[in-house]
Amino acid sequence: MSAATLPRFSRGDLDGFFGLALDNLMLLLVLSGLCRGVLGFSDALLFGHVLPGAAISLLVGNLYYAQQARRLARETGRSDVCALPYGLNAVTVFAYVFLVMLPAKLAAQAAGAADPERIAWQAGLLACFGCGFIELSGALFAERLRRATPRAALLSTLAGLALGFIALGFLLRAYAQPIVGLGTLAVVLLGYFGRVRFRGGLPVGLVTVLLGTLLAWSTGLAPAGAPPPAPSLHLPVPVLADFIAAFRWDFISQYFAVIVPMGLFTLVGSMQNLESAEAAGDRYATAPSLAVNGAGSMLAALFGSCFPTTLYIGHPGWKAMGARAGYSTASGVVIALLCLSGTLAHLAWAVPVEAGMAILLWIGIVMSAQAFSATPRAHAPAVVIGLLPGVAAWGALMAKAGLRAAGVGVTQPFTPELLPKFLLQDIHIDGAFALEQGVVFTAMILSAATVAVIERQFLRAALWCLSASALSALGLMHAYRYTYGDTALALQPAWPWVIAYALMALLFAGARWLTQPDESRRAEEQG
Known part of the structure; x- marks a missing residue:
């Protein structure tokens, strides 16, 4: 099979890009708000280290999974291979903010530390690295566990999380803003369930986001607040001194109870996502897929991010959209540029999450349905x-x-x-x-x-x-x-x-x- 059979970017990749990029964008905005509002991180720390660190892990991981999809297409002679979706881990964002970094900050304040926010950040670096190390190590035995577990068990676990945390969550959000939410939902239902094309060949994802943005501006949902300040470039730099300082015994002993469960949770969840991809027709090797995922989190910590990455729920949904490998590449590149250039807040100001939330709702629906359709x-x-x-x-x-x-x-x-x-x-x-x-x-x-x-x-x-x-x-x-x-x-x-x-x-x-x-x-x- 020639490399041209799996194009660098296809029509379906545009739809997939909007869904994956919006998902990561939303989490980046959430973690930025938590870092500033809850932890008190300065702009220099957030924009100079945390976001660039996240950018590196997202870029490297997405480029790898895109190439992995192209390699699978060449090996199987198929042109419908879809890359594994990859991004920030939503569960660990909240767990590490409230169960690791905030306690570390409060303890440092009580001890009279001069810079408690920096100590909290160092605790987050340890947690992020630890999560990645557990997944990297687990890559050695995860395939045996995966093969010993019935498909119904692997897929239904994902489906329950998708039904609750994605489908129901975004359904509530759609009904909280019904003009934007239901208007864009109609576009998604037409394009993905109705299997029709919009006039002019416009991709469903593009129509959804454009209509959602138009409705958000017309109803006052956007723009959100005052325009952000001028962007500034922040290149990723290893934070070796703080990274080494994070490996303190008091951090290890105190946050072991958070880091280990989160690492195991990520490992098992990624394993289930690989099973979901295989059920949709794309069988990826377990060990390298998990190893790169774990290495991505470890790399993020080395460059200053406190937030691990993970394989995402939703491969069948993105594949059903027609996404192949290009959506993964585009998402990694665009999100990295937003983080490094300081324009993340500008995009969020102009295009609210509500503009594309119907795409994520659809992903949750497809994941839930797959648990029934792909099992006996x-x-x-x-x-x-x-x-x-x-x-x-x-x-x-x-x-x-x-x-x-x-x-x-x-x-x-x-x-x-x-x-x-x-x-x-x-x-x-x-x-x-x-x-x-x-x-x-x-x-x-x-x-x-x-x-x-x-x-x-x-x-x-x-x-x-x-x-x-x-x-x-x-x-x-x-x-x-x-x-x-x-x-x-x-x-x-x-x-x-x-x-x-x-x-x-x-x-x-x-x-x-x-x-x-x-x-x-x-x-x-x-x-």
């Missing part, structure tokens, strides 16, 4: 079970956001006294808090055990439950603690769940003696 029909119950923890985690996020809006976690801390108040409304919020911690492991294991039961492989189901019991004993699932304005992984044994999963394992292991085949149901299934 008999495994549908396992897919549903795998969906539920992700939706529950999103519900926990919404509940805590509502509490903070009411002042809890702002003027008064989160405490266990919240639980009976929720229970009066028949809401078992403690279950949601427990599901939120280690949600990827919970969803994958429950779904995998259900697949094993459906296939009457009861011993395998027992082994999956024993793995859940072990993870709960290590504190990587369900164990949570209260911080001032949130709940976080406690990294201590979650004994009720240790016992509960062990009981499930015992029942499954004993199924051959406790049960007998239901011949009437077997005949009904075969009929």
